Amino acid sequence: MLRFHWFLPTYGDSRYLVGGGHGTAVTAASGDRQADIGYLSQIVRSAEQLGFEAALTPTGAWCEDAWLTTAILARESERLKFLVAFRPGLVSPTLAAQMAATYQRHTGGRLLLNVVTGGEDHEQRAYGDHLDKEQRYRRADEFLTVLRRLWAGERVTWQGEHIHVTDAALDRIPHPRPDIYFGGSSAAAGRVAARHVDVYLTWGEPPAAVAAKIDWIREQAADAGRTPPRFGIRLHVISRDSAEQAWAEAARLLDALDPAAIATVQAGLARSGSEGQRRMLALHGGTTSDLEVSPNLWAGVGLVRGGAGTALVGSHREVAERIEEYHALGIDEFVLSGHPHLEEAYWFGEGVLPILHRKGLWQHPFRTADASIAATVPFAR
Numbered sequence: 003m004l005r006f007h008w009f010l011p012t013y014g015d016s017r018y019l020v021g022g023g024h025g026t027a028v029t030a031a032s033g034d035r036q037a038d039i040g041y042l043s044q045i046v047r048s049a050e051q052l053g054f055e056a057a058l059t060p061t062g063a064w065c066e067d068a069w070l071t072t073a074i075l076a077r078e079s080e081r082l083k084f085l086v087a088f089r090p091g092l093v094s095p096t097l098a099a100q101m102a103a104t105y106q107r108h109t110g111g112r113l114l115l116n117v118v119t120g121g122e123d124h125e126q127r128a129y130g131d132h133l134d135k136e137q138r139y140r141r142a143d144e145f146l147t148v149l150r151r152l153w154a155g156e157r158v159t160w161q162g163e164h165i166h167v168t169d170a171a172l173d174r175i176p177h178p179r180p181d182i183y184f185g186g187s188s189a190a191a192g193r194v195a196a197r198h199v200d201v202y203l204t205w206g207e208p209p210a211a212v213a214a215k216i217d218w219i220r221e222q223a224a225d226a227g228r229t230p231p232r233f234g235i236r237l238h239v240i241s242r243d244s245a246e247q248a249w250a251e252a253a254r255l256l257d258a259l260d261p262a263a264i265a266t267v268q269a270g271l272a273r274s275g276s277e278g279q280r281r282m283l284a285l286h287g288g289t290t291s292d293l294e295v296s297p298n299l300w301a302g303v304g305l306v307r308g309g310a311g312t313a314l315v316g317s318h319r320e321v322a323e324r325i326e327e328y329h330a331l332g333i334d335e336f337v338l339s340g341h342p343h344l345e346e347a348y349w350f351g352e353g354v355l356p357i358l359h360r361k362g363l364w365q366h367p368f369r370t371a372d373a374s375i376a377a378t379v380p381f382a383r
Contacts, residue, residue, distance in 0.1 A: 004329060004364045006355070007056040007085060008049040008347055009339030010075075012037045013065035017342050018258045021267055021306035022064040035342065037066055043078040045344050052351030053366040056083035056114055058236075058337050060309075063125060069101065076109045081368050084109075085183060085337070087116040090145035091138065092129055096170040098145075099152040103176040113176070116183040117142065117199070119191070123275055133164070135275050139190035140164065146182065146198040153179050183234065187215070187277040196222035199231050201335060205278055206237035206312035207285070208296035213331045234335030235328055238303050238313035241321045241350050248315050255341065256290060256302050264288070267306045274308070282311040298324045313340075318353035325358065 013022055014033030035041055049057055059068035072084035086105075088098070105113040119138045120126045126138070133141060141164035148165055151158045157171040184195050185203035195202045202219050204212055216233055223230040240255075242248040268288040271279060286293055286301040293302045295312070298320050304311020314321045325336060340346025358364040 004325070004358060005335045005367070006054050006364070007058055007335065007337045008045070008054040009337065009343060010042055010045060010057045010059045010071070011339070011343050012042065012059050012068065012071050015041065015342045015344070019255050019303060019306050019341055021263060022308070039071075039074055039078070041344075042071070042075055045347065046075050046079045046082055048344060048347050048351075050079050050082040050368065052347055053355055053364075053368065054082070054338075054347070054351070055367045056085045056112075058085040058116060058339075059087055061087035061089060061116075061118055063128060069105075073105065073108075076112060081112070083112040083114055085114040085116050087118050089118050089120050089129075089131075090142045090149075091131060091133070091164070094167065095145045095148040095165060096152065096167055096172075099149050099172055099176075102153075102180050103172055103174050106176040106178065106180065107174065111176075111178050113180045114183060115180045116203070117146070119186065119194075124273075135188070136190055137164070139186075139188075139194055143194050143197065146194070150198065185236070185278065187281060191277070192218060192222045193226075195219055195231065196226040196228060201232045201234050203234045203236055203335075203337065205282055205310045206235055206299065206314070207281060208299060209327055209331060211281070212328060212333065216332045232334050233332050234337060235333050236310040236337045237339075238310065239321060239338050239340050239346065239350050239354075240300070240313055240315045241318050241346075241353050243317065243353070245317045245320060248317060248320075252300055252302060252313070252315050256293070256305075259290075259306060264290070264305045267308070271308055279308060282309075285312065310339075318357060321350070321354050322357040322361075325354070326361075326363070329363065 014020060014037045015035040016033035020033040046057060059072055061068050068086045068088060072086055102113055119142045144162040144165040148158055148160050148167060152170060152172050153175055155175050157169060158167060159169055160167050181200040182198060183201045183203055184199040204215050220230045240248050240251050242251065271283055282304050285295045286304055293300050295301050298314055298316040300313045300315045301311060303313050314324050338350060355364055
């Protein structure tokens, strides 16, 4: 069964594209809607009702802290999980393991972890981390080794290149153990993914590129003597009753962008050390023409936003078809978002999910007695 997750804009939301993210200036992003608990709670409750399993929260100087924000939001929901992005090395693996155990105990096991090594040297230095990219991946390898051993109930002494702990152990181990999500397109990222992660995430590239990346990680896992992880994809989405309506919405978002803002963001992203970010930039080249880089895959978001820069755009049926296409390649989890995040969750949840449900590809994770209320939505037939 496919699994769907939504996104929490802990930097602000808007009816227009909100810039910021990976590789941009170390300043907070913003939007017309403040990222306060009241608004984020609306998104959380809606995502849970619609059938999203978890909500991803970003990490960085441009947004609110993911651990604190989701810990508060856990009281505003009942079953929705939180995919908390965090950077290994800014805290010790022992403290991170303890934080995860505490989170699981107080939320009833609703934590997932998105490990972000940090692709931007300038932002890492702002947090006091002066390692280069390759060193950060080696540290992440050591960090996750210690973390997993602690979660397994071991007492750990580790004297590595970057991680040093002596006689570390947890009084309580997390139950269940949080799944570890991880993304990265460099050779160093592949090695870490192969050794440690439960779900490998890719940003939304065209299907052929995604297929090649899946094959690459599977080969890396085989070389490491490990079963391949599950695979997920991070995308934005603009889904409407008709293709014309969806592309009109994409055009509205594009027309509202200030060329000066695009130039500023692209200049910031150009200095990114992230291989994944380089691949995102290559899809559009910083121009506003030829943004449909694959059928129903639109690169307009990446003009003003770092990180995931593509969106599935089309009718509900077309978006469902593209999801099926990615699923045929090996993608089982979809981490989605849209502007604004509250309304777009309903467009997708009431338009696309019923189609996938009728095809036997998705079932509401929080409903077992009936099929799904959303499956009765007329326009999705």
